Amino acid sequence: MLMDSNLDLDEYIDFQKYWLVLKRRWIPATAIFISMVGFSLIYAFSLDKIYEAEAQLLIKVDRTAKLTGLENSTGEIKSLTTDSDPLTTEAKILESRPIVEKLIEELDLRNDEGKLFKYENVEGPLKVKPIKGTDILQVTYTDKDPKLAALIVNKAIELYIEDHTLNNRSETASAREFIDKQLPQIEAKVREAEANLRSFKNQNRIASLQEETTANIESLSNVAEQIDEIKAELEDVNARYVRLRGQLNMSWQEASAVSSLSQSVAVQRVLEQLQEVKVLLVQKRNYLSDNAPQVITLKEEEADLTALLDEQIATTLNGEQQSLIKNVNILSLGNLKQAQIAEFASLGLQKEGLEEKLKDLNNTYHYYQQKSDTFPKLQEQQRELERRVEAAESTYQILLSKLQETQIIEQQNVGNVHVISEAVVPEKHIGPSKKIIVAGAGTMGALLGVAVAFLLDIRDKTIKNTKEIEEMLPYLLHGIVPNFNKITDKKQLLLPSRSTANLSKFADVEISALLIKEAYHNIQISLKLLDNEAANKVIAVTSSVSGEGKSSVSANLAIAKAQCGQRVLIVDGDLRCPTQQDIWGVSNEIGLTEVLKQEVEWQQAIQNVMPNLDLMTSGPRVKNPVSLLNFSLIEALITSASGYYDLIIFDAPPLVGLADTKILAMSVDGLLFVVRPGVANYTSVTAAKKLLAAFNVLGVVANGVDLDRESYSHEYYYADKKYFQAG
Numbered sequence: 001m002l003m004d005s006n007l008d009l010d011e012y013i014d015f016q017k018y019w020l021v022l023k024r025r026w027i028p029a030t031a032i033f034i035s036m037v038g039f040s041l042i043y044a045f046s047l048d049k050i051y052e053a054e055a056q057l058l059i060k061v062d063r064t065a066k067l068t069g070l071e072n073s074t075g076e077i078k079s080l081t082t083d084s085d086p087l088t089t090e091a092k093i094l095e096s097r098p099i100v101e102k103l104i105e106e107l108d109l110r111n112d113e114g115k116l117f118k119y120e121n122v123e124g125p126l127k128v129k130p131i132k133g134t135d136i137l138q139v140t141y142t143d144k145d146p147k148l149a150a151l152i153v154n155k156a157i158e159l160y161i162e163d164h165t166l167n168n169r170s171e172t173a174s175a176r177e178f179i180d181k182q183l184p185q186i187e188a189k190v191r192e193a194e195a196n197l198r199s200f201k202n203q204n205r206i207a208s209l210q211e212e213t214t215a216n217i218e219s220l221s222n223v224a225e226q227i228d229e230i231k232a233e234l235e236d237v238n239a240r241y242v243r244l245r246g247q248l249n250m251s252w253q254e255a256s257a258v259s260s261l262s263q264s265v266a267v268q269r270v271l272e273q274l275q276e277v278k279v280l281l282v283q284k285r286n287y288l289s290d291n292a293p294q295v296i297t298l299k300e301e302e303a304d305l306t307a308l309l310d311e312q313i314a315t316t317l318n319g320e321q322q323s324l325i326k327n328v329n330i331l332s333l334g335n336l337k338q339a340q341i342a343e344f345a346s347l348g349l350q351k352e353g354l355e356e357k358l359k360d361l362n363n364t365y366h367y368y369q370q371k372s373d374t375f376p377k378l379q380e381q382q383r384e385l386e387r388r389v390e391a392a393e394s395t396y397q398i399l400l401s402k403l404q405e406t407q408i409i410e411q412q413n414v415g416n417v418h419v420i421s422e423a424v425v426p427e428k429h430i431g432p433s434k435k436i437i438v439a440g441a442g443t444m445g446a447l448l449g450v451a452v453a454f455l456l457d458i459r460d461k462t463i464k465n466t467k468e469i470e471e472m473l474p475y476l477l478h479g480i481v482p483n484f485n486k487i488t489d490k491k492q493l494l495l496p497s498r499s500t501a502n503l504s505k506f507a508d509v510e511i512s513a514l515l516i517k518e519a520y521h522n523i524q525i526s527l528k529l530l531d532n533e534a535a536n537k538v539i540a541v542t543s544s545v546s547g548e549g550k551s552s553v554s555a556n557l558a559i560a561k562a563q564c565g566q567r568v569l570i571v572d573g574d575l576r577c578p579t580q581q582d583i584w585g586v587s588n589e590i591g592l593t594e595v596l597k598q599e600v601e602w603q604q605a606i607q608n609v610m611p612n613l614d615l616m617t618s619g620p621r622v623k624n625p626v627s628l629l630n631f632s633l634i635e636a637l638i639t640s641a642s643g644y645y646d647l648i649i650f651d652a653p654p655l656v657g658l659a660d661t662k663i664l665a666m667s668v669d670g671l672l673f674v675v676r677p678g679v680a681n682y683t684s685v686t687a688a689k690k691l692l693a694a695f696n697v698l699g700v701v702a703n704g705v706d707l708d709r710e711s712y713s714h715e716y717y718y719a720d721k722k723y724f725q726a727g
Contacts, residue, residue: 033445036441053153054153058419094160139157141423142430153422193385201382223365237351241351281299462677462681480702482519527698537669538667542672542673545684554570562611575621575653670696670697676703
């Protein structure tokens with residue numbers, strides 16, 4: 001039972017949450033609802049009365065074919081599949097475009113502009129549907145003109161019956177005409193199939209595939225034997241070629257070039273003379289210096305012979321051969337070596353020829369092999385062409401037989417449609433139902449309004465109410481200050497204006513002012529500030545961001561404390577954007593900045609704003625406030641002032657993004673955190689929550705709260721008016 005009770009309570013709380021969302025967003029939700037209902041009313045009353053004309057058709061099978069003795073399926077209505085319905089098929093035919101367009105043309109249906117109706121204009125109102133469990137079709141048409149509705153239904157039925165009868169009469173004739181048209185084509189296909197078979201045989205040069213296969217196998221075997229012979233011969237040549245290449249250390253192309261030189265008489269003669277000169281030159285150098293006339297003469301002769309040798313070589317060899325013998329010392333080659341070179345060049349040429357021949361034989365082998373691989377496919381193609389010839393001949397014989405049958409039954413006349421009741425002019429209209437339109441629009445408007453309300457609420461990242469404050473912050477909620485603009489008199493009666501001389505009028509008898517006053521008394525009690533011996537004599541009031549009313553909370557809390565007979569000092573610690581001087585309407589020439597600069601004593605910066613309540617404004621603004629907020633100076637100020645006052649309240653800057661409040665927080669006894677629903681958002685409060693963890697937090701005050709948007713769990717914050725009225 002306890003679990004069920006808790007479950008019901010959770011559901012109830014969730015419902016309250018949704019209800020609060022609607023209360024917050026009632027304006028857009030209501031606007032959407034009213035707009036939808038308004039438009040639906042305008043639309044509903046602008047609609048004309050609609051009339052519906054109805055007729056019924058019976059679809060049955062005609063038995064004329066049995067009576068004539070030529071029974072056939074012409075005109076018989078059957079379904080092609082188990083899922084299809086013949087009546088539904090006939091209904092779709094009656095609604096088809098050809099019949100509807102013919103109907104429009106014969107009735108000359110035109111719109112207000114004098115143009116003929118289109119198919120879509122008639123197809124929508126015209127409905128044909130089978131009556132379940134019968135062979136009857138129900139044909140209806142809706143229009144604002146009852147006579148026109150009946151006329152269209154009857155004309156549609158007339159055209160459908162004509163079309164149906166003509167179709168049944170023409171089925172056999174169409175079949176005969178089809179066969180007459182197909183016979184020449186099928187005959188042509190027979191000739192074409194036979195021609196394709198002949199062309200296939202001619203194109204592939206096939207008289208007999210079996211003989212072609214046998215001949216190809218024999219050719220393949222012969223080529224394989226030749227390949228083996230060439231390979232054996234090539235192995236022998238390769239063996240000698242490799243041995244000579246190792247001895248000569250040159251390619252066979254170089255050997256061929258050298259061999260050509262050895263066969264040139266002119267080159268050999270020059271070589272002999274050059275060798276003789278070289279020998280003489282060596283002999284002369286043995287006993288003569290290089291400057292001797294004989295040595296110089298021999299050098300010049302050597303150079304001439306070398307140039308002549310190069311010239312003879314260029315004459316004997318082409319450019320490619322000349323480049324090959326650049327690295328070959330021709331003078332060092334003897335007769336024996338020249339013989340080896342000639343043999344090596346011959347082997348190289350022979351080797352190249354054998355390799356080329358082997359390549360040609362391999363290509364031939366692959367040709368026969370590929371040809372052999374194509375024979376199965378050719379056999380398959382031939383069989384396919386033969387089957388096509390047989391199929392074409394068979395089809396031709398069947399069509400010839402069917403042509404004789406259709407000629408006998410061509411004159412049959414069948415009909416399957418009978419009119420049960422024609423359409424009459426309707427007397428009562430069927431719509432539109434204005435109530436249903438408005439009700440539907442109202443429902444849609446309500447749903448759309450609720451959806452928009454929740455969408456707007458989801459997109460709104462601000463704190464909505466005190467319940468969300470308590471869920472986000474792990475600190476006690478010490479009080480809720482109602483929103484001034486939401487109470488009865490619409491006036492802010494908490495603080496004196498510049499023209500107010502008598503500050504005691506703060507406690508006005510108006511219920512609205514008393515509500516605010518009692519809210520701050522509740523905060524005092526929660527914070528235990530009414531006790532003169534309270535531990536928290538110095539507090540700082542801050543918020544996550546600006547605009548949450550921390551300054552007004554500081555001022556009103558000080559007023560509430562002062563009205564209880566205790567001395568209170570407010571210090572405007574917001575050196576960046578001070579507001580206390582504007583709230584109290586006093587001068588800001590001397591304040592906290594002069595005290596922190598040690599230009600004046602703190603007593604000189606004090607201004608009395610009402611009995612038991614003194615104010616220290618921020619003083620003139622400075623460029624770098626953080627540099628003035630010296631911890632020791634603030635401690636000295638607090639220590640000195642604590643002897644004169646029961647409570648010191650610092651109006652601190654916002655906590656998020658500024659270092660000022662952190663410095664003040666280390667000097668005071670505790671922080672009072674102000675959150676204003678509608679101004680503070682989840683991001684700023686989450687950031688402030690992380691920063692507050694490092695300090696002593698006395699609690700939270702919800703400022704500017706709309707009590708009408710609070711859940712029932714917070715109704716103890718509502719004041720009972722009879723107690724205020726009794727005073």
